[in-house]
Amino acid sequence: MQRELFPSTPNKGEQARRKLLLAALKKFGDKGYDNASVREIADEAGQNVAAIAYYFGNKEKLYAAVLQGIAAHIGGLFRGIADDAEERQAAGTLGPAAAAEVIKRMLRTLLGEQFGGEFEKIRNVMMREQSSPSDSFGLLYKDMLKPTHELLTRMVGTAIGEDPASPVTILRAHALIGQVLAFAMARETILRRLGIKKLGAEHAAMIGDILDEHIEAVCLGLNPATR
Amino acid sequence: MQRELFPSTPNKGEQARRKLLLAALKKFGDKGYDNASVREIADEAGQNVAAIAYYFGNKEKLYAAVLQGIAAHIGGLFRGIADDAEERQAAGTLGPAAAAEVIKRMLRTLLGEQFGGEFEKIRNVMMREQSSPSDSFGLLYKDMLKPTHELLTRMVGTAIGEDPASPVTILRAHALIGQVLAFAMARETILRRLGIKKLGAEHAAMIGDILDEHIEAVCLGLNPATR
DNA sequence: TCTTTTTATACGTTCGTTTGACTTTATTCA
């Protein structure tokens, strides 16, 4: 697991490369792949336009490198939860109630990304990939979406006594994730409904509590063993 | 409430206008606003490039006309549910259980749009507006998103005994909608998780049942009067 | 004839990419 998004080295070229990646992340996030021109990315990075071709080959490969960096960075975030869950599962101490707690923790982690300034730019790129995947979507899926989604599905299966491999459980897990995604992807709608300009920490707290309540209700309500 | 998306008239010019709107809806949906060029939209409509300027002024106004048509069309879909709910509310026969049923009906209606070939193109345009709103987003919000969201919030408030005007209830309603949006906006992720190429009728049925279960569990689990 | 609609063509801008010269940094070898 890496700590920094785009780890830097003292090398001259590596630093320019890193500046370009950070600038590309910002511009791609702000304006999308097509509307972010290589010229403004280079300007943002304090580099020449030709540097992109020099370091990455072309614009598309630069974008792929950004996605790869995001996948490795965020993928590491959830690996901690995954390891913890698998450890308890192996020890046989992961019952329905504990699984529900893992689900809550995962959704809160996902939710946390919506508000931390750290992830502001990453979120925009990811949301765009979710709603209209590029050719490099596979990079995000393989290293982050798939393992995270699979973990959540296992937890849902454990929490309500359903087969984690069945389509129903996969779909159910997906629906539960949607409760978080709504605040990222339909952001403008909820902002207008609340009559505010941006979601603050107080809203993050409210949403976290609401999601906990929903998870609790669904897990208790649907598990035949707990009713 | 209008039946057709872009109502046609026998007029010569109106038909060309309508062809352009339909072609624009398709292209904007498939490739997004920027990647859909006015030339290919005109080709798709069997019209000349200059026809867009002639009938709509410019590309942006054409796009706004498409959004306006969508808002009027979909807005009408939910007006039936809204009228029904308000009628029962006025009659005093809208208790928590009935409100929960209205919520289920709304989510199923929203879900239905994901699968009918009729709405395939509309969905793409709407999802793009949700994740990165254009200057014309207000057209969608005013005539369709706002009334629908408000109705759902009222039903959630009634179903679990919460103030429909409180931020918590608004946020809760939004989270519940997210369960449907996930299948539209994070479509590629769920497709890969299921190992399929597209969601079919059998998945629509599963998802509908899952959402019913979740709504039921949340409404029952959170309403102090029913526990 | 007069208005409405359609057409081909051109304009100016911006895009991603390429080129070749220039400067800086690293390596080699006397």
Place this chain on the structure above:
DNA sequence: TGAATAAAGTCAAACGAACGTATAAAAAGA
């Protein structure tokens, strides 16, 4: 160590292609 050589990095300028838009003439309909 220090000059010579190679490699790595930077830069301004230009290329062809695609874009949205504008124009003015031709065609069609009233």
